Amino acid sequence: METKLLITKLIRNHTTYIATALYSGKKLLELYLEPTEQESILNNIYVGRVKDIVKNLNAAFIEIAPGKPCYYSLEDCHNPLYVKKINSPRMVQGDEVVVQVVKENIKTKPPKVSTNLTFTGTYLVLTTENTSLGISRKLPDEERERLKQLLEPYRNDKFGIVVRTNAAQVEDTKIFQEYETLKQEYEQLMQNAVHRTCFSCLKKSPPEFLSLLKDVHQAELNEIITDDPELFDQINAAGFHATFYEDKLLSLHNLYSLETRLQEALNERVWLKSGGYLVIQPTEALTVIDVNSGKSIAKKKVQEHYLKINLEAAEEIAHQLRLRNISGIIIVDFIDMKEQSAKDELMLHLKQLVKKDSVPVQVVDMTRLNLVELTRKKVRKSLAEQIEGEN
Known part of the structure; x- marks a missing residue:
């Protein structure tokens, strides 16, 4: 089935968004909304100032602008680049240090920064504190070994x-x-950083839709489509090939029912083909997903019927996590099953499904109460949070 990436502008409640939508056929897999009037700070690199050290958290709060503190884990403090250092072997209040925003502010939590700077390309990422050579685990063993041999001569201690x-x-x-381009970018930033003043932005990340474009598995992507001339020019200038969609009778987002899919992705209830349904409820601490049999009724072989609904629900849950960009702790209350073999089949099925996600997902365990625990890496805001500020 063809995989296409739509990049278009969408207006909701007087707010204009750049919508980046990944489709497999007509099925929407991922959707990100970027307000045109609000710039993201994700992946930006700053000269920050240490405002506070919180010993019981083993963390620091580093300001990247006056009154804008960010969370920093001192466990990650290995070899930071200091612009100004107070006379102490440890990071202390008043130090000025180069940091990169690695997580946006989510709900009440501030942005998170790291001193492990990353320079991201389509094929490679350069990192400043972790000096090892790493190969994506999603690649086949033979290809991993080939790429390791290819880049082994480029390993260094910088x-x-x-x-x-x-x-x-x-x-x-x-x-x-790309290696040479990223290396030059790294060297130039490291040379310039020590001469810059506090709160300087040393590197501004590209628009979010271009960053997302780099994250898409290019081998599986058949086409990039946009109907906006400005976005078309930016995509092609970034080295990607986009197709320009032009039809005055049928807009691009109507062709792919983008607004309908968006509204469905914001609904609490998701119906399954069997007649069962999911209830997805985000809370401050975690997201709870309840699986219900709904209109699906079995007169015979009830346990087999419950397994069938649960397997279908697992497929839809994997899809909804990715579509809604749900992250953090997720608890799923599947329909109770008596047989351990059925529980094992469900867990194996769920683990296989989440491997398709572009964001790391871990299926932790099933508790004694038959609740399944998952975690999904937090990076960007959830889809619901992306449009929270609508008027």
């Missing part, structure tokens, strides 16, 4: 190299060219 999934089957020259 920065690390992470090979992304998109490097698979790519010409060696393209990988080497």
Whole structure:
């Protein structure tokens, strides 16, 4: 089935968004909304100032602008680049240090920053504190070994190299060219940083839709489509090939029912083909998903019927986590099953499904109460949070 990436502008309640939507056929897999009037700070690099050290959290709060503190874990403090250092071997209040925003502010939590700076390309990522050579685990073993041998001569003690999934089957020259580009970007920033004043933005990340474009598995992407001339120029200038959609009778987002899919992704209830349904309820601490049999009724072999609904629910849950960008702790209350073999089948099925997610998902365990625990890495805001500020 063809995979397409739609990048278009969408207006909701007087707010204009750049919508980045990944489709498999007509099924919407991922959707991100970026307000045109509000710039994201994710992946920006700043000269920050340490405002507070919180010993019981083993953390610091580092301001990247006056009155804008960010959370920083001192466990991650390995070899930071200081612009100004108070006379102490440890990080202390008043230090000025180069940091990168690695998580947006989510709900009441402030943004999170790291001193492990990353320079991200389509095929590679350079990292400043982790100096190892890492290869994407999503690649086959044979391809992992080939790429490891290819880049082994470039290992050094200044920065690390992470090979992304998109490097698979790519010409060696393209990988080497990107390596040189990222290396120059890293060297220039490191040289300039020590001469910049506090709260300077050393590197501004590209628009969110271009960052998302780099994250998409290029080998599985058949087409990038946009109907906006400005976005079309930006996509092609970034080295990607976009198709320009032009039809005055049928808009791009209507062709793909984007607004309808968005509204469905914001609903609490999700219906299953069997007649069962999910109830998805985010809370401050975690997200709870309840699986219900609903209109699905079995007169015979009830346990087999429950397993069938649960397997269908698992597929839809994996889809909804990705579509809604639900992250953190997720608790799923599946329909109770008596047989351990049925529970094992469900857990194995769920683990296989979440491997398709572009964000790391871990299926932790099933509790004695038959609640399934998952975690999904937090990076960007959930879909619901992306439009929270609508008027």
